[in-house]
Amino acid sequence: MSLRHRNVNEFLEQNGIDVIDSDLGERIVQLAKEPPSHIVLPCIHKKKEEIGELFHQHLGTPAGNADPQFLTETARHHLRETFLTRKAALTGVNFAVAETGEFVVCTNEGNADMGGHLADIHIASMGIEKIIPERKHLGVFLRLLTRSATGQPITTYSSHFAKPRNGQEMHIIIVDNGRTIQLGREDFRNSLKCIRCGACMNTCPVYRRSGGHSYHNAISGPIGSILAPNLDMEKYADLPFASTLCGSCSNVCPVKIDIHQQLYKWRQVIVQKGYTTAAKRASMQVMNITLSNPAIYHTGGKVGRWVLKHAPFAVNNKFNPWYKQRDMPEPPKDSFGEWYEKNRKSK
Amino acid sequence: MSSRDKILAAVAANQPQLTALPDISFLKGDVNGVQEKFIATLTAIGGKVIEVDNFNEITAYIKATTTLSQRVITTLIELTNMVELINDNSVLPHTFQDVELSIINAHLGVSENGAVWVKDDLLNHRVLPFICQHLAIILNKQNIVPTMHEAYENIGLENYGYGTFIAGPSKTADIEQSLVLGAHGSRSMTVFLMNTPSAHD
Numbered sequence: 303m304s305l306r307h308r309n310v311n312e313f314l315e316q317n318g319i320d321v322i323d324s325d326l327g328e329r330i331v332q333l334a335k336e337p338p339s340h341i342v343l344p345c346i347h348k349k350k351e352e353i354g355e356l357f358h359q360h361l362g363t364p365a366g367n368a369d370p371q372f373l374t375e376t377a378r379h380h381l382r383e384t385f386l387t388r389k390a391a392l393t394g395v396n397f398a399v400a401e402t403g404e405f406v407v408c409t410n411e412g413n414a415d416m417g418g419h420l421a422d423i424h425i426a427s428m429g430i431e432k433i434i435p436e437r438k439h440l441g442v443f444l445r446l447l448t449r450s451a452t453g454q455p456i457t458t459y460s461s462h463f464a465k466p467r468n469g470q471e472m473h474i475i476i477v478d479n480g481r482t483i484q485l486g487r488e489d490f491r492n493s494l495k496c497i498r499c500g501a502c503m504n505t506c507p508v509y510r511r512s513g514g515h516s517y518h519n520a521i522s523g524p525i526g527s528i529l530a531p532n533l534d535m536e537k538y539a540d541l542p543f544a545s546t547l548c549g550s551c552s553n554v555c556p557v558k559i560d561i562h563q564q565l566y567k568w569r570q571v572i573v574q575k576g577y578t579t580a581a582k583r584a585s586m587q588v589m590n591i592t593l594s595n596p597a598i599y600h601t602g603g604k605v606g607r608w609v610l611k612h613a614p615f616a617v618n619n620k621f622n623p624w625y626k627q628r629d630m631p632e633p634p635k636d637s638f639g640e641w642y643e644k645n646r647k648s649k
Numbered sequence: 650m651s652s653r654d655k656i657l658a659a660v661a662a663n664q665p666q667l668t669a670l671p672d673i674s675f676l677k678g679d680v681n682g683v684q685e686k687f688i689a690t691l692t693a694i695g696g697k698v699i700e701v702d703n704f705n706e707i708t709a710y711i712k713a714t715t716t717l718s719q720r721v722i723t724t725l726i727e728l729t730n731m732v733e734l735i736n737d738n739s740v741l742p743h744t745f746q747d748v749e750l751s752i753i754n755a756h757l758g759v760s761e762n763g764a765v766w767v768k769d770d771l772l773n774h775r776v777l778p779f780i781c782q783h784l785a786i787i788l789n790k791q792n793i794v795p796t797m798h799e800a801y802e803n804i805g806l807e808n809y810g811y812g813t814f815i816a817g818p819s820k821t822a823d824i825e826q827s828l829v830l831g832a833h834g835s836r837s838m839t840v841f842l843m844n845t846p847s848a849h850d
Contacts, residue, residue, distance in 0.1 A: 324833070325823070326821045326823040326824070326832060327821075327823035327824075330823065330824075343822070343823060343826070344823070345823055345824070346826070348824075348825075349825065350824050350825045350827075353824055370824040370825060370827040370829055371827075371829050373824055374821055374823075374824065374829040374831070374832060375831070377832075378831065378832060378833060381833060382746075382833070385833070386743055386746055401806070402806070410819065410820050410821060410832065411819055411820070411821050411832035411833045411834065412779050412819040412832060412833040412834025412835075413832070413833045415775070415776070415779045415813070415834065416776070416779050416780065416833045416834065418775075419742055419774075419775040419776035419779065419780075420742050420743060420776060420780075430656065430660065435670060436670075437801060437804070437806065438673065438798070438801040438802065439673070440797070440801060441673070441676070441796070441797040441798040441800065441801045442673060442676070442798075444797055444814070445761075445762075445796070445797050452822070454694065454762075455690060455694065455761060455762035455763065455816070456759075456762035456763075456764050456797075456814065456816050457816070458694075458815065458816050458817055458818070458819055458820060458834065459779075459813055459814070459815060459816075459819070459834065460764070460813060460814040460816075461811070461812075461813040461814075462809070462811065462812045462813060463811055464808075464809055464810055464811065464812075465810035465811070466810075467742075467769075467774075467775055467810065467811070468738060476653075476656070478655075478656045478659065482656065482659035482660050482662075482663050483659075483663070485659075485660065485663040485664075485665070486662070486663030488665075491665060
């Protein structure tokens, strides 16, 4: 996933190096030429029938077979051939230990171990924030990871690599990619605690409706929305606004990142830096004037109700984004203020 | 300035206030019933546990579950009368691609998650527990600890090249979240829980 984030696969392919993803879900989205939509379950957006069709096209399985057991068995044979013939294995890193210099890779499928133990060269890539102080702290983090990801007590394989095997080369790539900038942003540095469990996505009402691809970033969901603006504020200016700020993400986060607070803070930074659309700026300005002046507010309300009632075509058109998928509400006879004046105040 | 120096300088320049390393020594599990809990947990995650008193019971089990044409390997000297012993580190790891069953020792088991800890001194080849179709682990019943915290306390600062916690058969739920056992690693994991420290002791 960390490689995906920086388009390493695409770069290697442009340079004549064939890269094959070995995690089942990653392989499926690679065959479909799509980005992953979830950090733990990369092809969660695909129906098994679509996967059956992909395997039929690329791996020669019978058309119409969409049995997960059969498709997984097919991928096992296909990728075993890959593990046995490839010269270099690229893996990520879940945790690295400062005290011992080892790194830990967690998988349920066993793909990191099959790759790493068979290839002549093992290249492990990690962000600087993966480093934890001491080996014994792995006890804390390995317990947290799967409990918050899939609900398992631990991943099937938690492999600790300290030295290459005899005759093997091992390289570790430690990546910054904006992390030191984030470290310097006091309001946002907490996001570097993320262990990529996906709990915030699984609970998020927006992610669960819209899916990972709508975030147009390798890491989607609430955590993606607070990490992405650090990399490119203009490109990802929309993400912190695509939230109800309900706080469910912060509530489930095992490493206690204040995700919804950071979403709210990013909105302010993005507006101050001027990365909002002109329409939004103008409408906010109108809103500001209206809400700070009672006379304009009352007149505006009256005009709005009159228009809804007598000239609905003025708002029921394609220039009104609300109307695109919804009906406009019935206009009430009078405003709350007018109703209150009539029914309560006089009594 | 190398990229490494640049990153280190940027990290140094953006350091948050230092906080003291927390004391995690209070994190301890319940030592009562660890064997029973280990068996229950490993069974729940798709593994199999068989309690044995000696190596004869293990060889009987291997005879009953494998055929002569299947390649069965071990790194345990106690099993060599019937199983191929792997003690040559110079062969390519790829030569184990036809292995049906690997039988290896484990240092310790963790009752809270059903994992066993194996280092490369028990493996000879790191790929052995992964490339086989089926995996069998021999674990001394006395070597089960309650949680990962005791496991790391036990491992200490030992200097190893490679070590891994293995908890059950390899699995995936990437297709519509249906759980399938046997992704890339072994299709099954059987733990022989040895009642006495070792048969020849």
